[in-house]
Amino acid sequence: MKNKILIIHYEFYKNYLNKNIGYFIDSAISKGYEVDFLTLSSNIHENLKKDNFKIIPIDENHMESINLYLYIFKNRSIYKYVWIYPSYKYINFLLLFLRILDVKPIIKTDSMIIKKYTRFSPYWIRQQVKKKLTSLLAYKIIVENKKLLDFYSTKKTLQYSLGLPQKNLDIIKELSTNIKKEKTILYIGRINHAKGLDRLIEVFERLIMSRKINNEFNLKIVGKVVEQEYYNNLFKKVQESDILKTRVSFQNERNGKDYYKEILKASLVVLPTRNEGLPNILADCYFCKTLFLTTKGAKASDIILDNKLFCENDEDSLYKCIENVLNSLDNYYANYYSHYNGKYFVEANSFFEEFLND
CATH class of the missing domain: 3.40.50.2000 (Glycogen Phosphorylase B;)
Known part of the structure; x- marks a missing residue:
């Protein structure tokens, strides 16, 4: 049974649990999920002991390594969702990999900047193709502002700017x-x-x-x-x-x-x-x-x-x-x-x- 959620992020600070990512973790745990936080071993700045929450280190120099894919593949039977940020170079390849393994990717954009290109230029076309693929492969896309909401513009896109747990x-x-x-x-x-x-x-x-x-x-x-x-x-x-x-x-x-x-x-x-x-x-x-x-x-x-x-x-x-x-x-x-x-x-x-x- 898939009863876990995986968060992929390049570093970990304890104060993350007092931010939106922490509120998501608390919500997931309250719904009965266990949460794993996958990050670079060199970027675990503080450790933390918390019920149903575990930090998983990867001994690599960057997140987009073969070890990331191996870890996900080996644990594909336990993860229902993966929380991920869209800053990876090969984000759509990773999303496709997750979908093939029947894992649902949740993308959290934060305040990413959307570059403006001349319409129908090669850069614009590449941007549009990448956006369409991301929208197709993601389970949910959580954005912080209206510009990003309009950019992705799908039923999967949800706007969450600022919030606090109850x-x-x-x-x-x-x-x-x-x-x-x-x-x-x-x-x-x-x-x-x-x-x-x-x-x-x-x-x-x-x-x-x-x-x-x-x-x-x-x-x-x-x-x-x-x-x-x-x-x-x-x-x-x-x-x-x-x-x-x-x-x-x-x-x-x-x-x-x-x-x-x-x-x-x-x-x-x-x-x-x-x-x-x-x-x-x-x-x-x-x-x-x-x-x-x-x-x-x-x-x-x-x-x-x-x-x-x-x-x-x-x-x-x-x-x-x-x-x-x-x-x-x-x-x-x-x-x-x-x-x-x-x-x-x-x-x-x-x-x-x-x-x-x-």
Whole structure:
């Protein structure tokens, strides 16, 4: 009997279980499936023990190896679904292989970019053929935005932008009755150059020096350090600044209830990212009803409707937008749901369990 689901991904971090892939895993386990996570042995950054969940390492330099196909072939009798990303060079060959073995491929696109080619050019024709084959061979295609929904445009294509499982929504509901907003700007997430925390610290210092915001606002930084030297430089800058050292705090990564407490208490969550896909923290903020501001380095143009909360990808724009929002907080909260496109937020368990029932 096929009672397992295989996830194929080139690396594993424990915090993946707090993202969409983790919500899918929880939904699958709740439906009675066991889940295996197949990844490169060199890219298992953290290990994890969880009921009905196992990490399977492959000793290769890349995922598209003969060992991947051998593993799937040897275990074809136990896997009903395979969760896979479309970034592989020979994705359609892999999809065909899975279909021949009677394994159903679920494709999760994330925020992939669709290149535009001149109509009927060789590149356009190749793109269309590849798309048609992918659509034909996939069991489901899960996309993050309307552009991808229109691109694949089949009954198999489902849009899932941002969601939270019911257990997370229950935590937020429980906590929100006793937590009041504080004069806090919050950065919460991984600490590395790509996330742009250095820009937020610079902007906060400028706002204080120019006296553009209420003097009671503080900046709280909560997260896991993934680039130590980068973090050390930021910490040193804060500690050596008479302006910042009493107004900026660094705290360790939070999980579970403690994570949502930080978001619920904040007046504004800022992700000053330089470049990334659709940030999962946007869902956490939306369901906590906490304002979320980011740059156009994030792929969130379909969801954030207010340009003051979705600024240009530079420090000056961050400065102007944060100033504007902090000085108009009452108005922003009074009209909270008008700033975000609510149709992109879903309850994750219901979404995933629906097609796992097929």
